[in-house]
Amino acid sequence: MQTSLVTNKNFELAITIIILLQAATLALETFKELESFKNIFEYMHLFVLAAFTVEAGLKIATFRPKGSTSKTAGTSLTLQSWQCL
Numbered sequence: 001m002q003t004s005l006v007t008n009k010n011f012e013l014a015i016t017i018i019i020l021l022q023a024a025t026l027a028l029e030t031f032k033e034l035e036s037f038k039n040i041f042e043y044m045h046l047f048v049l050a051a052f053t054v055e056a057g058l059k060i061a062t063f064r065p066k067g068s069t070s071k072t073a074g075t076s077l078t079l080q081s082w083q084c085l
Contacts, residue, residue: 006055006059015055021044022044022045022048025041025048029041
């Protein structure tokens, strides 16, 4: 199930939309007139950080190194040993 989620086109579209929202938020932060929305911008940054953390965790769990188990995935492995299953 995890493989189908992280390779799903709708999942990728959602991540793309989040990236575009982040870019728009960063652009809007530059305007002094919108300084009253500073808290909203900060919450948007936290939302994006949480979304990317979940995305990274799902992808690491799905595409763990060849020959590893879920208990050892990501522990004491070199970058050269990472291969998608």
